[in-house]
Amino acid sequence: MDVLYQILVTIVPAALIAAAPLMLTAMGGLFSERSGVVNIGLEGLMVMGAFGGIVGTLMFESFGFGAASPWFGILFAVVIGAIFSLIHAVVSISFRGDQIVSGVALNFLALGLTVFLTREIFDRGQTDTISERLFRTPIPILSDIPIIGPMLFDRVYATTYVAILIVVIVWFVVFKTPFGLRLRSVGEHPMAADTMGIKVLRTRYIGVMMSGALGGAGGAVYAITIAGNFAGGTIVGQGFMALAALIFGKWTPFGAMGAAIFFGLAMALSTSAQQLPGLSAIPQIWFLILPYVLTIFALAGFVGKAEPPKALNQPYTKGSR
C-alpha cells in the first residue's frame, strides 16, 4: 500500500503537469473542429505559442513586471497564436483551400519562422532562458487533505488548474450558450445554419482564432513551465498529441481532458517507474513503450466509434448544395 501510494504521489503531479499544455491545445482544436475546420496546424500554433510565451516573458521581465511576467508572456502568446491562426482561417474559410494542406503549411511555417526570428533577435539557435518562472505552489488547506492532498494539490503548477478551469469554461460555452449552439450547427450542417441566419464564415473565423489562442497558450505553458527557453526542438509532437487527445475524447471538452491526463499519466509512469521501488526490476524497454501500448489499447478497446462533426473538412460556399 505504501509503495503504491508513493508511486501515485510521484506520478499524478507529473501527469497533471504534462497534461496541461495538451488540454489547452485540445480545447483550441475543439473550437476549430466543432466549427467544421480541421486543424492539423495545432502543432504549429503551439510552436508559435512557445516562442511567443518565452519572448513575451523576457520582454515583460525587462519592462519590470517581475513575477507576473510569465502570465503576461502567456497572454502575449495567446495573441500571437490567434493572429497566426488567421492564416489558416483566411486560406481555408475565405479562399476555401484544403484545410489539411493549410494546416500542414502552418506547421512548417511556424517552425521556420520562429527559428528565423530567434536567430534574428537573439543571434543564436535558442532564446535566452527566462528568469521569472512559474513554480509549484501547494494550495493552502486543500494540500493538507490526507491522501489526495499531496497527490493533487501539493506539487502542481497553477497553470494546470487554470487549464482545467478553461476546460470547464469551454464546456459551458460550447454546450450551454447560444454561441456554442451556433458553433456546433456550423460544424454539423453549415447550410442549415446559414438559412437560420447564422453567419457561417464569421463563426468559423472565431472557431479557428480560438484554436490559435488556446494552442498558443498551450505552447506557452509548455515552454514556460517545463523548457525555460525556446529552440527549434522545444515543441516536438505535442500538438499532434493534443489532436489525438481531442479525437480520443470524441470532440468533447471533458473527454479531451481525460485523454490528455491519460497521456500524461502514461508518460509520467514510463519515465518515473524505473526509479520507483517495486518497479525497478522491470526492463526499461517495457516502460518506454508503455504510453503507446496503453494508447492503442484505449483506442481499440474502450472508446468505440468516434464521430467527428459532419461538416469537418468541408469549405462552405454560400448558396451551394
Place this chain on the structure above:
Amino acid sequence: MKKSKMVLLSSVLASGMLLAACGDGNNEGNTTEVNNNGGGENNAAGNEEEPAENNAGGNEEEPAEDNEGGENEAGNEGNNGGGEASGDGEGFSSKMVTDVGGVDDRSFNESAWAGLTQFGEDYPAADVDYIQSGSAADYLPNLQQLAREGVDITFAIGFLMADDIREVAQQNPDQSFAIVDEVVTDDDGNPIDNLASLTFAEHEGSFLVGAIAAMHTETNEVGFIGGVESELIKKFESGFKAGVEFVDPEIEIATQYAQDFNDAATGQNIADTMYSNGADIIYHAAGGTGNGLFTEAIDRNESGETVWAIGVDQDQALTEGDWSDGNVILTSMVKRVDQAVYTVSEETMNGNFPGGENLVFSLEDDGVGIAETQDNVSQEALDAVAEYEQMIIDGEIEVPQTDEEYESFDATAE
C-alpha cells in the same frame, strides 16, 4: 469529382514537400557560402582560372571537379607547403560541417566553431568557415561540397556523421578529414589514412564532477540522467559513478536514460523522481533534455529545498540555472572541442596531419575538465579534484569507460 480532387490534393502536397526540401537546400547554400564565392565560379569555369583568395599557395590545378586525378594531389601538397612557408596560414583552409544544432547550439558545435574562429584569428591569412546542416540528410552533400572546394582539412562535428565522413574521405583520398566524437575506420576496421578521429576522455572529466558531487551531497544519494543510451554517453555515466564511488562507496547512485536528447519534459520528470527519492545532486549528459533537470532544480530551490544540478559540455552556469538566490548548477564537465579543432588545424597546416590516428583529448591535454565557474564548489572539493586530476594523469586511477570496466572498478575500490 472527389477522386480527382484527391489526386490534385496529393500532388499539391507532394510538390509542396519537394519545393520545401529544395528551398531548404538552396538556403543552405546561399547563407553559408560567404567565403566560397570562388568555389562556385570554379566549378563552372573549369580548372584553369583560380581566384586568388581561395588557394594562393601556388597550385595551378584546382581540385574542383575531379578529385581522383593525380593533379589533385599536387594541388594539395602545394597548399600545405604554402601554409608552412608563410606561417600566417596563407593558402590554408580549415572548414567544418556542423550538426543540426548549428554553430550557436551552446554545445559542441559552438565550441568547435570557437576553435576554428580562434585559429582564423591567430593565422589571419587562413580561410576558416562552416556549413550548417539542416538535417541528417545534409551531412553528405555538405561534406562533399567542402571536399570539392579543395578545403585542406574538413571537420565533421558529431558522431552522427561517422558514415558520411567515411564515404567522403574514401572518395577523396588526397584531402584531409577529421571527425569529432567518434572513431571512424574503414569497413574492415582499418584506419583511413586521410581521416583523423578526435575523441575526448569524457569519463575522466565526469570522474571529477562525480567526486565533487560525492563531497557535496548531504543525502548520500546522487543521480545521473543520460540522453540516448550509447557508448559515448556510457563514458559519462561510468566516469561519474566511479568518481562518486571513489570518494565514498556508500553513496547511492540513481541512473536513467531519457532515450532522447531533446525532451525537456522527460528530463524534468526523471529529475523530479530522482530528487523525490532523495538524490540532491544530479549530473546530466542529455543535451536539451537536461533543461528539464535545471527547471526542476530551480523549482525545488525556490520552494526551499537545496538541490544541485551538474552541467555538461560547456560551462552551463553561464547560461542556465539562475534562480532568485544564486545558481543551481554546482559545476559543469567541460569538453574542449575548440582546443581539439584548433590543435588539429594547426598541426595539419604545419604538415603534420594525424591521418588515420585516433587522438584522445584527455585531462592531460586539458581536453576535458571542470568548468571555470566554481562559486558553488567548496575549496575542499576543489583541492581534492586537483589531486585526483593528477592521479588520473599519472595513471594511478584508471577511470572506467564502460559498464564492464565500472564493475571491475567497483571491485578494486573495495
